[in-house]
């Protein structure tokens with residue numbers, strides 16, 4: 364069979380259900396093959412959109428998201444999306460085409476050096492060899508980074524022998540690949556979620572346990588040195604999710620809620636513990652909660668799990684002093700079962716029996732003044748709400764609490780973050796590390812496909828500024844074509860936050876041109892009923908909400 368067919372076979376074997384793509388000369392061989400396979404081939408309208416969709420898909424499924432583009436301009440168009448995925452540790456496999464091998468590095472049409480796409484690490488297929496695919500896929504999933512797989516045209520066409528015959532078994536389902544009504548893909552049990560990454564790798568599990576034991580030993584030593592530990596704190600980052608499927612990510616909450624040591628999180632890990640719980644002190648860092656940040660400053664030891672400790676989490680000013688008290692739990696090798704998580708917290712709980720100077724046990728005083736942790740102090744650093752933020756609050760108050768919200772970059776991102784309590788993992792999906800405008804809409808598409816493929820019953824909402832919305836609004840066509848139930852919101856303040864004003868087109872007319880139902884809202888009181896209308900229906904909806912520009916509140920930590 365052709366290499367292109369064998370590659371599709373491989374992706375099927377890895378349980379890839381959806382690929383976000385755009386065709387072109389150098390990738391057409393694979394693109395056609397994809398169209399003949401049961402993998403859904405979602406035609407995007409710009410390759411940047413494909414990369415963001417694969418990113419959104421990966422974040423919500425915690426599995427590999429795949430995008431596909433042609434060489435040259437197709438590959439360069441992917442770049443911002445790949446950079447965004449890289450900054451937020453998202454497993455995106457970016458497959459691109461290339462001219463035939465004999466033209467590589469010559470001045471051939473659309474031939475361009477691919478180093479730029481290898482933001483983390485890239486692979487050029489220089490031989491029609493299937494063996495390497497396994498490593499590439501594993502690398503993408505386990506390293507939590509985008510990986511570039513670049514394949515010359517002649518290799519896609521070359522003949523190879525592949526013993527895996529699942530492809531023919533799947534062929535009977537070719538019809539599923541004809542688009543329009545996505546829901547029909549969702550039926551056969553055959554395609555139910557099997558998280559191919561999580562295959563009960565016992566060696567990996569032993570490595571993790573060894574690493575955890577080692578880390579706990581270091582913490583014990585440190586505790587002996589400190590003596591009387593009054594305020595321990597646990598800091599959780601998204602690394603804790605390892606390669607757990609989403610349904611297990613949600614269950615971490617049950618393990619954490621019993622803990623009597625307070626917990627703070629980074630932004631991408633928000634919702635790993637329900638932020639309404641007593642032992643959750645919410646987000647820390649620049650836009651963190653007052654109580655979380657105060658506790659961070661006062662704590663004598665911070666046990667950190669899966670946090671990369673970016674400057675968003677530990678801004679300059681406090682960074683050095685906090686780093687001194689951080690004791691990481693090494694989860695290198697990736698968590699791949701809830702047992703690993705249980706093991707970590709059992710070990711942390713065991714620290715309680717450690718007598719430190721015969722005075723205090725860890726945990727005992729950890730939630731000092733529990734009753735004083737008043738909800739307002741805990742969450743709300745916004746004393747007064749202006750027109751913009753009160754409309755955001757009204758939106759949030761009317762959405763299902765467990766809806767997945769993608770935001771773009773701008774003031775709305777900060778308002779959503781400050782006013783939303785996260786109760787489940789990935790409650791808010793933002794471009795944390797890159798702050799990419801144009802992220803919100805395509806990412807919501809990837810999230811939606813992830814929810815459909817893995818039978819996750821979640822509403823998907825995308826909240827955008829009027830600037831960022833225009834950066835990828837061509838993907839409204841992808842939403843309409845696949846009849847994706849996504850609530851799109853544009854906060855129209857005619858302003859690019861502090862950077863100046865922007866003259867806007869008529870967004871409602873644009874929406875109509877794309878065939879998407881829409882509404883223009885001026886009054887905050889009209890928001891609720893329109894969200895209810897959206898929830899009742901089974902189609903995309905665009906709400907353009909007029910609002911006045913509003914200054915952001917001062918960060919709780921500078």
Ligand SMILES: Cc1ncc(C[n+]2csc(CCOP(=O)(O)OP(=O)(O)O)c2C)c(N)n1
Pocket residue numbers: 771772773774775776797798799800801827828829830831832854856858859860861862
């Ligand atoms: C691709 C990209 N270009 C520029 C910026 C810089 N930038 C950050 S926020 C912002 C303005 C966003 O305005 P809008 O989308 O209207 O959101 P609002 O602040 O009004 O909520 C700009 C220009 C960016 N983050 N990303």
Ligand SMILES: [Mg+2]
Pocket residue numbers: 773828829830854855856857858859860
């Ligand atoms: Mg704006």
